[in-house]
Every structure is written in C-alpha cells, then in structure tokens.
Amino acid sequence: MTDTLTPSGDSGPEQTIAESTADRLAEAEGLSENPKSFGKLAWERFLGHRLALLGAIGLLLLVALFFIGPMFSEFEFDQRNVRDRKQGPSATHWFGTDEIGRDLFVRTAQGGRYSMFIGGLAAVVATIIGTVLGALAGYFGKIWDTIISQMINLVLIVPALIVLSVFASKYGAGALGLALVLSGLLWTRIARVVRGVIFQIKEQEYIMAARAAGAGHFRILFRHLLPNVVGAIAVEITLLVGTVIVLESTLSFLGLGVKPPNASLGTLVAQAKQDIDSDPLRVLTPGIFIVLIVLCVNFLGDGLRDALDPRAKAVDSKDDKKAQKAAKKARKELAKTGGTMPTSAKADA
Amino acid sequence: MNEPLLTVTNLNVGFGTKSGIVQAATDINFEIRPGEVLAVVGESGSGKSVTALALMRLHPDNTIITGDVQFNGLDLLNLNDRDMRAIRGSDVAMIFQDPMTAMNPVFSVGAQIVETIRVHDSAVSKQDAWSRSVDLLQLVGVPEPKRRASQYPHEYSGGMRQRAMIAMAIANEPKLLIADEPTTALDVTVQAQVMEVLHEVQAETGSAMMLITHDLGLVAGSADRVQVMYASRLMETGTIDQIFYESRNPYTMALLDSTPDVDGLKENLEPIPGNPPSLLNPPSGCAFRPRCSFAADVCAGEVPKRIPVGDDHDSRCARIDELAVLVGETS
Numbered sequence: 128m129t130d131t132l133t134p135s136g137d138s139g140p141e142q143t144i145a146e147s148t149a150d151r152l153a154e155a156e157g158l159s160e161n162p163k164s165f166g167k168l169a170w171e172r173f174l175g176h177r178l179a180l181l182g183a184i185g186l187l188l189l190v191a192l193f194f195i196g197p198m199f200s201e202f203e204f205d206q207r208n209v210r211d212r213k214q215g216p217s218a219t220h221w222f223g224t225d226e227i228g229r230d231l232f233v234r235t236a237q238g239g240r241y242s243m244f245i246g247g248l249a250a251v252v253a254t255i256i257g258t259v260l261g262a263l264a265g266y267f268g269k270i271w272d273t274i275i276s277q278m279i280n281l282v283l284i285v286p287a288l289i290v291l292s293v294f295a296s297k298y299g300a301g302a303l304g305l306a307l308v309l310s311g312l313l314w315t316r317i318a319r320v321v322r323g324v325i326f327q328i329k330e331q332e333y334i335m336a337a338r339a340a341g342a343g344h345f346r347i348l349f350r351h352l353l354p355n356v357v358g359a360i361a362v363e364i365t366l367l368v369g370t371v372i373v374l375e376s377t378l379s380f381l382g383l384g385v386k387p388p389n390a391s392l393g394t395l396v397a398q399a400k401q402d403i404d405s406d407p408l409r410v411l412t413p414g415i416f417i418v419l420i421v422l423c424v425n426f427l428g429d430g431l432r433d434a435l436d437p438r439a440k441a442v443d444s445k446d447d448k449k450a451q452k453a454a455k456k457a458r459k460e461l462a463k464t465g466g467t468m469p470t471s472a473k474a475d476a
Numbered sequence: 477m478n479e480p481l482l483t484v485t486n487l488n489v490g491f492g493t494k495s496g497i498v499q500a501a502t503d504i505n506f507e508i509r510p511g512e513v514l515a516v517v518g519e520s521g522s523g524k525s526v527t528a529l530a531l532m533r534l535h536p537d538n539t540i541i542t543g544d545v546q547f548n549g550l551d552l553l554n555l556n557d558r559d560m561r562a563i564r565g566s567d568v569a570m571i572f573q574d575p576m577t578a579m580n581p582v583f584s585v586g587a588q589i590v591e592t593i594r595v596h597d598s599a600v601s602k603q604d605a606w607s608r609s610v611d612l613l614q615l616v617g618v619p620e621p622k623r624r625a626s627q628y629p630h631e632y633s634g635g636m637r638q639r640a641m642i643a644m645a646i647a648n649e650p651k652l653l654i655a656d657e658p659t660t661a662l663d664v665t666v667q668a669q670v671m672e673v674l675h676e677v678q679a680e681t682g683s684a685m686m687l688i689t690h691d692l693g694l695v696a697g698s699a700d701r702v703q704v705m706y707a708s709r710l711m712e713t714g715t716i717d718q719i720f721y722e723s724r725n726p727y728t729m730a731l732l733d734s735t736p737d738v739d740g741l742k743e744n745l746e747p748i749p750g751n752p753p754s755l756l757n758p759p760s761g762c763a764f765r766p767r768c769s770f771a772a773d774v775c776a777g778e779v780p781k782r783i784p785v786g787d788d789h790d791s792r793c794a795r796i797d798e799l800a801v802l803v804g805e806t807s
Binding site for chain 2: 331332333335336337338339340341342343346350351354355357436
C-alpha cells in the first residue's frame, strides 16, 4: 500500500500519538505477558476444566476398552461355550457369560463400539443439517424462517420411536441406515438452537459493521455469525450423542435394533432382563456403560463450550492457587489482628 | 479539487411502521468535498444516523428512500448490491458509535482488520494483510501493536477498541469516512484522544469525513463545515465560524446556549424547553416552532425553506429577516 499509511521512524504526527498517549495507556493496562494463540488458550482453558478433562479421559479409556480390549480375550463375540452358560465374572470370562455361553466382555465391547459409531455418526450428520438450516432460517428470516420452522415443527411432532421401529422392521437395522434416520429425526434441536442464537446476534452492531466493511451475506453468515455459535453447537452435539445412544439402546431393547448375533448395549440389557433376579450384574454392566459414555460425552461438551469462548478467562491454575493462598493468609491475619488490614493492603486504606 | 465527492439531492428516508410512515430524514441536500470534515449535529432522533446509513444503503428493509446520491461519479442509490458491497469498506468506510459491540467477540482484532482488507482485495496474502493491520494499529496509537493485534476485543479498553475501529475503517484508504458518534460511548479524556487520532488519520489519508455527533463541543475543534439537523430536516448549514458566531437559526442558537463553553464565561446554560416532536405526526410548519422562543404565527404556516444567508451558509427559518433584530432585543 502507499507510504502515507505506514508509520515511519521519524517523528511524524502519528509517532506523537503512538508514543505519548498510547504508552501511558499501555502502562495503565498492565500489559506484560506474551500473547497466546487462540488454540493454545482454548487448550489451556480445556485442561483447566476438570470435568471436561475427566470426560475426555473417560471417553478415551472407553474407546480403548471397546476397541483394544477384545484383542486380549480368547473369545469371539458370537462364540458359544454351552458348558459355560450364565457364569458370573471370572478370570476367563471377565464380565461372565450369557445364557448360551457367549463371553460378555467381548460382547459388551462390540456393543459399545456399535453404540459409539451410531451416536457419533448421527450426531455429526444431524449437526450439519441442523446448523445449515438453522443458520438460513435465523439469518434470512421471513419466508426462509417460516418454511424451516414449519419443517422443524413437523419433524418434532413425528414420534421418533414409531418411525424408527417401522424403518427397522422394514429395512433391517444396519448401523449406517439407523444413524441416518436418527439424524433425520434429531437435527431439529440443533436447528432451533442455531436459529435462536443467530436471530439474537445478527442484530449486533458488529454484523452491521461487517456489512459496512463490504461483506456479503455468505461471508457474514459463515465467517462472522457461525463462529459465534460454535460453543452452543458443541454442547448440543454432545447432548445429541447421548440421546442417540439412549434411543438406539431403547430400539435394541425392544428388539428392533441390531440383529443377533451382533450385539449393542441395548440388546445386552434386553437379553439379560429375564435373569435380573438371579444375576442383576448382567443387566447392570451394559447399562453402566451406556451411562458412562453419555456422561463422558456431556462433560466433554461442557468443557468444549467454555474452551471455545474467547471471552472466557484464561485459566492459569498455578497463579490462581497462589492468589487463593494469599487471600486465605490475609484473611487469617485479619482475624488474628482483630480487624486491621494486613500490611500489603494497609497502604491503600 | 472543488468537485464534490458526495452530492446528496432531495434525500428522503421514511420507515414503514404499523402506525404509518415515520419520516426520518426529509429533503436533505448537501455535499461533501474531498478532504473536508463535515459535522452533522442534532439531538437524538433528528435523522443524522439515518441519513448516513441511507448513504451506505445499510438501512433496514422497511425503509423507503427517495432522492439522489452521487458519490465519486456513482449513483449510490441505484447501484446493484454487488457494486455497493465493493464500495462499502473500501471507498466509504464507517466508524460506529459503540466500540464495545461493533467488533466480533470471537475474532482477534488483527484478524478483523485482515478480514476488512481481504474482503476487498483477496490478492493480498494473509501475512501481508496481517503486517499491514499491525501497522494500522500502530498508526492509530495502539501500544505494542504486534501483540495487541492477536488479542480479542474484550481484552481492549473502550478507547483502544475505538482506535482499532478507526484502524479497521481506514484499512482500505477510503475516500469518505462516516463516523457515527465515534466518541459518544467513551469518557471525556478518551474522547479527546480518539478525536485526535481520527484527525491525524483523516489528515494523513486525505479522506473526507462525515462526523455525526450531538456534541457541539466536539464539532468546534474538528469540523470544517457544520450542518444542524432537527426533526428530520437540515436547519442550518455553514462553516464552523458561521455556525458558532454568526448563526442565523433559532435552533442552532438554542443549542449553543445550552452548551457549556470552556472559558466558563456563560453564566447560565439555557436548556431548550420541551422534547423533539414525534416524526410520525410532526407539527405543522416549522418543526421547532413549539419550542422556539421566536415562534410567531408565520411559523405555523408552510415549512420554511432553506434561505441562503451567506457564502456556504443557509438557514431554515421563516423569520430570518427579523431574526437579527429579535436576537438583539432578547440578549
């Protein structure tokens, strides 16, 4: 660009401004530390979020258990050992066996993989559909909003379980098909959230400023508005994963989901229910895994939302702890001295 | 050089509301010459911002605009959307009132300046645009611009944010800067600094500026010409000296009487009684009539015309000929 705008080394008028007022302001604002990139800050905030970290680690452990665990077992998921029927947990069968002697650890792992696959895929597809439609409805409003809102209402009044059972009994219950049908039923939640947030922030002055800077609709929608919705979407995705896994388990429990000899966490619960009195553990184990997956994913989403919000404060746990300690000490001293301020604060008082 | 950069002819802006058309700007005629600073002064709701937004075609959908706006040889009101977008942010840039809400909270300040540059010239590489945004931040007096560029708006103070807004506005070296109450949201000391920056920048880039404000004090130090708006109409237009020392309009005078001056020579500040009229149902004749101390029967008749009273100086008042005498009597 032209020279006029480049601040030169000599004492032009811009130098006076830059040096006099600006430096004072810099001092006043206490600028000393080095800047961190957004990614690094988000990562730090995420690490500072204990529950989210717990969720992420838990999820990794579950993935490891479901994918790697079966390699250490000598059994196949559909291998029958009639002599070892209905056994409790043991060194050979870690989670016991079912009524036809199949190893329940291997079957649980298989069911877990299946549930995770369906949950993840359906959540991603539903998020894409919901985000695009919600954004269009929220940003353009008017006829777009009317049509998309009515679509949302229409899908919402469709009883999911009935559609799913019709679909499953007619076309069988392939994981891929099931995930797609589920996402076709569940995108509405994301769409509503995205529509609402965009409705709210499109009136903000920075969107007007973006228009004043010459940005078109497409650019405003995808470059200026959607990044503001990411946090809300992150939460919705994780809730969605939970919903999908529970729905799939429900279907499988009703006998409409995965077909034998394949297993899902839902079918495992269903098969175990007849022995619930004699062997409650068989019902509990897959049930607990369903709960664990859903919990971990939800914790993860909570942390993601906080981490992805640049307005959230940077978490510096060390400094934080130091500050807490100092405050505690000061309070103690305050109590001892009977109300007078400790030394460091006295100067101000 | 004296060819006007922007010529506005018979601009009318109305909003359709459920209770009828609100006439927000009526019969606006003015021009801005290259490099000059034109201040538009008026109370809230007098149509200042509406006029500016109409020039940029950033008005809401329920707006009715008539008239003619010529900018640099282009007919702004009849340009297609694509060409209009090309002008926004490059030839005409805007600085908004509230720096707290006018920046996107999820992008770093530098990234937002880069965005403004690359919207209009995608050939500029990201690195070049980034280093240019650092230069711009330095130019507007943001300390440690390298570091500050990668910070987010919430990490800036109000004054700093407004500086960054200015940097963003001048990123493409606009021919015309529209500053819509650029200092209203800031406290007084910071106001002065920001105005100083705005001035330096405007002088540096040689761009013309339309400074919208309700603060006459701000105008005094920074504008070449002033136009005073009241209830959607231009009341008086003139050079800064003409407006401040030779005003020929009761509304301008009342405004000046209600503004404190630095020397504290004024003993009493005279507030203007009453409130601005409803634009949905304006009073007949002169809109200022109900509040004007010089109002007479003639004022209730037709809306007064803008009457030239000197070089570049005109005033809208039905009693303009008697005004000089009347002013002498009351003061």
